Amino acid sequence: MINQSTPLKKEERLINPALSEELKNYLINNFKSKKTISLENETSIKYWEDFAGKSAADELIFDELKKCYPQLNFPIEPEIEKKEEYKNLVLRGKTENVNLSFLLKLNDCKNITLRIGESIAGKIPIIIVPDKEDFITILQCLLYKNNPRHIPNSMGAVLINGINNWQKITGLKNDWMAANIAGNWSQEFYINVLPNYSLYQDQLIVISTKPYSNVLAKQLGLSESLWLSYSISIRIEHEFAHLYTLKKFGTASNNLHDELIADYIGIVKTIGKYNKSWMLLFMGLENYPDYRQGARLENYISDNKLSKEDFKQLIKIIKMAIENISIFHESQGNLKSDIDQMCRIDALCETSLEELSSVNGASLIIDNYNKMLENRAM
Numbered sequence: 001m002i003n004q005s006t007p008l009k010k011e012e013r014l015i016n017p018a019l020s021e022e023l024k025n026y027l028i029n030n031f032k033s034k035k036t037i038s039l040e041n042e043t044s045i046k047y048w049e050d051f052a053g054k055s056a057a058d059e060l061i062f063d064e065l066k067k068c069y070p071q072l073n074f075p076i077e078p079e080i081e082k083k084e085e086y087k088n089l090v091l092r093g094k095t096e097n098v099n100l101s102f103l104l105k106l107n108d109c110k111n112i113t114l115r116i117g118e119s120i121a122g123k124i125p126i127i128i129v130p131d132k133e134d135f136i137t138i139l140q141c142l143l144y145k146n147n148p149r150h151i152p153n154s155m156g157a158v159l160i161n162g163i164n165n166w167q168k169i170t171g172l173k174n175d176w177m178a179a180n181i182a183g184n185w186s187q188e189f190y191i192n193v194l195p196n197y198s199l200y201q202d203q204l205i206v207i208s209t210k211p212y213s214n215v216l217a218k219q220l221g222l223s224e225s226l227w228l229s230y231s232i233s234i235r236i237e238h239e240f241a242h243l244y245t246l247k248k249f250g251t252a253s254n255n256l257h258d259e260l261i262a263d264y265i266g267i268v269k270t271i272g273k274y275n276k277s278w279m280l281l282f283m284g285l286e287n288y289p290d291y292r293q294g295a296r297l298e299n300y301i302s303d304n305k306l307s308k309e310d311f312k313q314l315i316k317i318i319k320m321a322i323e324n325i326s327i328f329h330e331s332q333g334n335l336k337s338d339i340d341q342m343c344r345i346d347a348l349c350e351t352s353l354e355e356l357s358s359v360n361g362a363s364l365i366i367d368n369y370n371k372m373l374e375n376r377a378m
Contacts, residue, residue: 011265020309022306022310023310026306026310027317027352027353027354028352030249030253031245031257031350036199044115044201044202047167047171048114049116051114051341051375054343056114057227058275060110061113061127061311062110063107063109065112065127067166068102068165068166068202069141069163069164069165069166070088070089070090070166071086071141071142071145073103073104074086074090074141074146075146076137077146077147078148082253084101093169104141106134106138107133108130109134111130111131112130113127113128114131115128117205117236119242119243119244120338121240121243121246121247122225122247123208124203124243126204126205126206126207126236126239127205128207128209128232129206129209129319130208130209132208132210135156135206137204142160146225149350152294152368153214154214154294154295155299156207156235157194157205157207157212157238158205159203159204159239160206161204165202166202168199169193170311172199172200173185190264203243203246204206205236207236207239208235209231210231210280211231212227212230212231213283213295213296214296215278215281220278225344231270233270234263234269234270235266237265238265241261241264241265241345242262243344248346249349255353256297256300256301256318256353257353257356260279260318260322260325260348263279263282264344265341268334272334273334274330276325279322279326280319280326283295283297283318284316285319289316297315316357317353317354317356320357324357324361324363325348325356325365328361328362328365328369331362332340332369339376341377343373346368346369347365347366347369348365350368
């Protein structure tokens with residue numbers, strides 16, 4: 001059954017018409033300004049399926065990953081990307097006669113695993129890192145060019161989009177050279193390979209196995225083992241939601257709008273229903289209007305110049321948005337199909353964060369959800 005709702009008046013969509021310019025900019029709906037792209041599987045996933053199929057139990061996944069991403073050979077060091085050996089290996093792929101005395105040290109590289117995740121947005125490799133310090137180190141390598149950038153304890157996963165895989169490039173070169181013995185690979189690379197990112201760049205998810213949002217099992221009244229199992233599931237489904245919006249709308253940004261949507265899907269796909277108490281705890285709002293310092297909410301505003309008053313206003317916006325998403329979920333019930341899941345994500349993307357927090361925010365989500373269902377039925 002399709003739920004109906006009452007039309008909204010424009011003024012009812014605003015939590016506060018006198019928002020600062022900084023906060024207004026933060027609340028801009030990025031999903032509406034992006035171009036829709038295909039959700040079809042990337043051809044590059046075959047590399048990872050072959051990779052996973054060939055990996056024997058006695059082989060270290062991390063050793064193979066270092067061949068794909070040479071930055072995993074380097075230690076964490078300020079401005080290490082400016083060193084010539086870093087440029088040669090990571091930017092130019094020059095592996096001949098390289099002295100690897102600078103190898104990266106991890107606590108538990110033996111238990112890093114790889115799996116192929118299957119989602120509504122297609123397949124994607126998932127790298128699972130059990131040691132929480134190793135997780136931070138690997139993110140510093142892959143995201144920040146081996147610089148010692150701060151990774152919050154509440155961060156436990158990342159979707160990486162567009163990272164060069166030098167094993168793919170080497171394979172392309174070897175195949176082309178075998179068929180073109182007297183050919184000019186450099187010319188071929190710059191003309192036919194470099195412009196086609198999907199040939200040599202990867203999308204991948206890196207996750208830790210620590211408690212989700214740095215929330216302890218006892219805070220939720222769960223056993224340690226159950227909560228760790230839930231944490232991994234929420235984390236993976238959360239990143240799958242980001243992958244979907246990246247492919248559907250061309251964006252997956254470090255914004256609370258994205259995070260509310262991804263957490264909604266992560267929770268519902270894991271336990272079958274939405275739990276707003278969990279969501280408030282994940283964001284540090286379990287004692288609203290007080291905010292718990294160090295919670296995940298602050299991870300998504302660090303690059304924005306928001307005043308203390310803006311932050312108070314944002315807390316109110318997030319609290320009300322969570323309430324309205326909960327009402328929306330209750331109105332629709334549990335997920336029924338992949339199409340249902342896509343329509344829910346699309347509706348939440350269509351509804352801006354400011355609209356999500358409005359008095360009639362739940363009704364607006366329902367209206368947008370109904371439109372998505374109707375569009376798919378046409």
